[in-house]
Amino acid sequence: MTDHARETAVEQALGKLDLDAKARLLAGQDMWSLPALPEIGLASLVMSDGPVGVRGVRWTADDPSVALPSPTALAATWDPELARRAGHLLAQEARRKGVHVLLAPTVNLHRSPLGGRHFEAYSEDPLLTGAIGTGYVTGVQEGGVGTTVKHFVANDAETDRFTVNNLVGERALRELYLAPFETIVKNAHPWGIMAAYNCVNGTTMSEHHYLQNEVLRGEWGFDGFVVSDWMAARDTVGAINGGLDVAMPGPETVYGTALAEAVRDGRVEESVVDAAVRNVLRLAARVGVLDTVPPAVAEAARPSGIDAGALARDIACRSFVLVRNEGSVLPLPRDVGTVALIGTAAREARILGGGSAQVFPDQVVSPLDGLAAALPAGSLTYFVGADPSEELAVAGEGFALRAVCRDAEGRLIGETPLPSGQVQWLGTDLPEGVTHDTIHSVELTGTFTPRESGPHQFGTRGVGGFRLTVDGQVLFDGEKPLGPDTGPFEAFFGAPDERGSTALRAGQPVEVSLRHLVLKSTGVPIKSIVFSLMHQDPRRDADELITEAVEAARAADTAIVVVATTERVESEGFDRKDMRLPGRQDDLVRAVAAVNPQTVVVVNSGSPVELPWREDVAAVLLSWFPGQEAGNALADVLLGAREPGGRLPTTWPVRLRDAPVSRVVPDKGELRYEEGVLIGYRAWEREDVPAPAYAFGHGLGYTDWTYESLELVGRTARVRVRNTGARPGREVVQVYVAPLAPAGIERPARQLAGFTSAEAGPGETAEVMVQLPERAFQVWDDAAGCWAVAGGEYSVEAGRSVTDRRVGARTTV
Numbered sequence: 001m002t003d004h005a006r007e008t009a010v011e012q013a014l015g016k017l018d019l020d021a022k023a024r025l026l027a028g029q030d031m032w033s034l035p036a037l038p039e040i041g042l043a044s045l046v047m048s049d050g051p052v053g054v055r056g057v058r059w060t061a062d063d064p065s066v067a068l069p070s071p072t073a074l075a076a077t078w079d080p081e082l083a084r085r086a087g088h089l090l091a092q093e094a095r096r097k098g099v100h101v102l103l104a105p106t107v108n109l110h111r112s113p114l115g116g117r118h119f120e121a122y123s124e125d126p127l128l129t130g131a132i133g134t135g136y137v138t139g140v141q142e143g144g145v146g147t148t149v150k151h152f153v154a155n156d157a158e159t160d161r162f163t164v165n166n167l168v169g170e171r172a173l174r175e176l177y178l179a180p181f182e183t184i185v186k187n188a189h190p191w192g193i194m195a196a197y198n199c200v201n202g203t204t205m206s207e208h209h210y211l212q213n214e215v216l217r218g219e220w221g222f223d224g225f226v227v228s229d230w231m232a233a234r235d236t237v238g239a240i241n242g243g244l245d246v247a248m249p250g251p252e253t254v255y256g257t258a259l260a261e262a263v264r265d266g267r268v269e270e271s272v273v274d275a276a277v278r279n280v281l282r283l284a285a286r287v288g289v290l291d292t293v294p295p296a297v298a299e300a301a302r303p304s305g306i307d308a309g310a311l312a313r314d315i316a317c318r319s320f321v322l323v324r325n326e327g328s329v330l331p332l333p334r335d336v337g338t339v340a341l342i343g344t345a346a347r348e349a350r351i352l353g354g355g356s357a358q359v360f361p362d363q364v365v366s367p368l369d370g371l372a373a374a375l376p377a378g379s380l381t382y383f384v385g386a387d388p389s390e391e392l393a394v395a396g397e398g399f400a401l402r403a404v405c406r407d408a409e410g411r412l413i414g415e416t417p418l419p420s421g422q423v424q425w426l427g428t429d430l431p432e433g434v435t436h437d438t439i440h441s442v443e444l445t446g447t448f449t450p451r452e453s454g455p456h457q458f459g460t461r462g463v464g465g466f467r468l469t470v471d472g473q474v475l476f477d478g479e480k481p482l483g484p485d486t487g488p489f490e491a492f493f494g495a496p497d498e499r500g501s502t503a504l505r506a507g508q509p510v511e512v513s514l515r516h517l518v519l520k521s522t523g524v525p526i527k528s529i530v531f532s533l534m535h536q537d538p539r540r541d542a543d544e545l546i547t548e549a550v551e552a553a554r555a556a557d558t559a560i561v562v563v564a565t566t567e568r569v570e571s572e573g574f575d576r577k578d579m580r581l582p583g584r585q586d587d588l589v590r591a592v593a594a595v596n597p598q599t600v601v602v603v604n605s606g607s608p609v610e611l612p613w614r615e616d617v618a619a620v621l622l623s624w625f626p627g628q629e630a631g632n633a634l635a636d637v638l639l640g641a642r643e644p645g646g647r648l649p650t651t652w653p654v655r656l657r658d659a660p661v662s663r664v665v666p667d668k669g670e671l672r673y674e675e676g677v678l679i680g681y682r683a684w685e686r687e688d689v690p691a692p693a694y695a696f697g698h699g700l701g702y703t704d705w706t707y708e709s710l711e712l713v714g715r716t717a718r719v720r721v722r723n724t725g726a727r728p729g730r731e732v733v734q735v736y737v738a739p740l741a742p743a744g745i746e747r748p749a750r751q752l753a754g755f756t757s758a759e760a761g762p763g764e765t766a767e768v769m770v771q772l773p774e775r776a777f778q779v780w781d782d783a784a785g786c787w788a789v790a791g792g793e794y795s796v797e798a799g800r801s802v803t804d805r806r807v808g809a810r811t812t813v
Helices: 003-015 019-025 071-076 080-096 125-141 169-177 179-188 209-219 235-242 259-265 270-287 308-319 368-374 542-555 585-597 632-638
Strands: 045-050 102-105 149-152 165-167 190-196 225-228 321-325 339-342 382-385 401-407 412-418 422-426 441-448 454-461 464-470 473-480 499-502 510-517 528-536 558-564 597-605 621-622 669-673 706-715 716-723 727-737 749-760 765-771 778-781 786-789 795-801 804-812
Touching: 003 270, 019 259, 045 473, 045 749, 071 080, 071 125, 071 179, 080 102, 080 125, 080 308, 125 169, 125 179, 125 382, 125 632, 125 749, 149 179, 169 179, 169 778, 209 321, 225 270, 225 786, 235 259, 235 270, 308 585, 308 632, 339 542, 368 382, 368 632, 382 542, 441 528, 454 464, 454 473, 464 528, 542 558, 542 585, 585 597, 621 706, 706 727, 706 795, 706 804, 716 727, 716 749, 716 795, 727 765, 749 765, 765 804
Parallel strands: 045 102, 149 190, 165 669, 190 225, 339 382, 339 558, 558 597, 597 621
Antiparallel strands: 321 621, 401 412, 401 441, 422 528, 441 510, 454 499, 454 528, 464 473, 464 510, 473 499, 706 716, 716 765, 727 749, 727 795, 778 786, 795 804
16 A cells, blocks of 8 residues: 555544544553554554563563563674564564564663663664664564654663753764664654653653654654653643653553643644644554554565574574684584583573563573583583572572462452462453452462572562461561652562571472562552562572582583673663672682683673673673573584674773763763763773773674775775685674864764675685765764764774774775
8 A cells, every 4th residue: 555545544534533532542541552443443552562572461471472682682793684584573473462563672872881771772883773773673564563763862871760851962962862763764764763751951852842843753754653651751731742642551641631631721732633643543554453544564575484483593693792712712622521511690591681671481591401402411510600699589490370369358359370470460461350449469379399408588579568478487477668769660670578588408399378468559650560479599608609610610621601690780770880790700700710721701791791800711702681592592602503693782891990981870860971972982992091891893703804905986885805714704894984184073083884794605705885874974063953074084994893993995075
């Protein structure tokens, strides 16, 4: 169907709606959906969180989802086409779950390494971010599912995110923070944008007329819908006049009845409401829930039959960044001998970050699982070495639980099995037969079969009344009230409360019960029941664990240590305080490296961490949060079945104090972006900044490359490379543009202008073409309010990273 025919159908549907119906359509009817309007053939439109999987409308582990590697991992592939394939898979998942719009991707920038949601964004560079985001959005929407590119704009940290006023100069906004959104809007034509919580230069983003109406819709020509981040819409008149189309979630929102009243009393023009409704109906027509018009992508044209596990494994392999490989210790030889695998994260894989990006895959392959399957029998031993978390975790391994719901009289009104000790029932997401009006208590009940003997710790997370019983012993009977130190997200992001311990025997099941009295809050936009049963295996002496691991490493031919962050370190809802690995993991690596020169360290984190021992080990492999196929992909790469294909999408500092930009905490409600356009490698390239541990774009494969030439033909760089190693490989060719003469304003020493990949066998050459965008030679002119050519001579250089540039040429603009 043509765009004209679709617009005609939208106008016809709009003309049939009265004011109340229009206002109702712009307000969430529940946590995840908009209301159906049968009078115009409109079905309910369903949204769901991403970006690594499609959770659906139920935030529970009993509705499993595919879990792809984290966005930092996807960006580390430097492959927009692979991002497009990921989008195809996520669209397939969305259709399976009845979801029409995916709340992703996140294209905010890595302004500071302390950003708590760093793992959910792509890169510190706007060009790389825009390219990966374009591939992702294109892929999802080719599957007939909408996207909402988020969080528009400057939501680059989590501290006070609901209220912070980010003060960002217009030039920095244009050249950095708006740039990936602009690229995606112009190249992928997303069907949605999500407005951020924060303010920009004094105006909350859900009401930002200049950025949403003048820039996004006016300058860029965006024709999709703008949805609020959840609970971000605060004012009816400000939001609708500021360009916000949909206020989520519902049913308590600033739209609906409140919006209709604002029109009737003259505070809002009905034409403004019509424009918002038109955007929503256009989205509905595109995704196929307006029955008077066929969807934008016919069912036969949508990619399908995609093997989720295979693609998740492929992305993980392509994302792993090998930053050190002394003596070519990797890949491990076929006759690897004995291997000591060490680290809690080797057994309990950290596959994704915390917060709204969380999904629940039906299976996870840990590094221990993957290596045990790939290595010869009897060659692998495993030791904990050091536990990165001193806190209790959600009850999982060994627990068999169900949730039993009762009313105030104690009558059973519903129950459901639970794959873990976590309950997250939001809005109408409740067991069959249960409503928020009738439910009084929820009991998690079942058995726990320990894998270790000794004193097991148990606890709770959340607010309200709790009674915890293990093996007939009451460990806690009391209440955690909702107070000044326990905000609305306490049950999601708060620290667990230890309630007691009891001695248990390995392999001997015991009865477990956690009874929770539901808090009946009034005036909240989302009715929810969220709490968790927490558990921790017997705690052992840290020095004893390290000693065991060291002795195992001493006796092995190769030691593989997996170090990791935890959900309390990297998650939505808070920023990091430092970049150190939690617990005694640094001590563990030093001790193992001291006794085994063949020590390989796998860093399981979504964002940069300090690696004080990096020069003392043979190899360092960054695995990010690698998704559900973590262990299989790791075995593929360590044993040489696949090459580690990743390159750094963000700079890794030696230590936090070296980072040019680290401030994420507002001062009196304001966070000033004083660094202007110099973030990431743009700032690291200054002479007064210490060299990083690993530069932007860095990454080693399993072969070597020689850059033979770079020739400029107009605005096209033709780069010739040769594989000088002994095995086939893939090289990410990065092209940087550097102004050779001052332009009168502060500019980066160089910036990424384009990239592509080359593949070649041993001794073979490859020639690639990289088109240099016009923006590589422009700056934003604040005075004129437009883009201006920064004339003069430029060096155009190609290489393996921002600091490893091999060939170049000059051009004059």
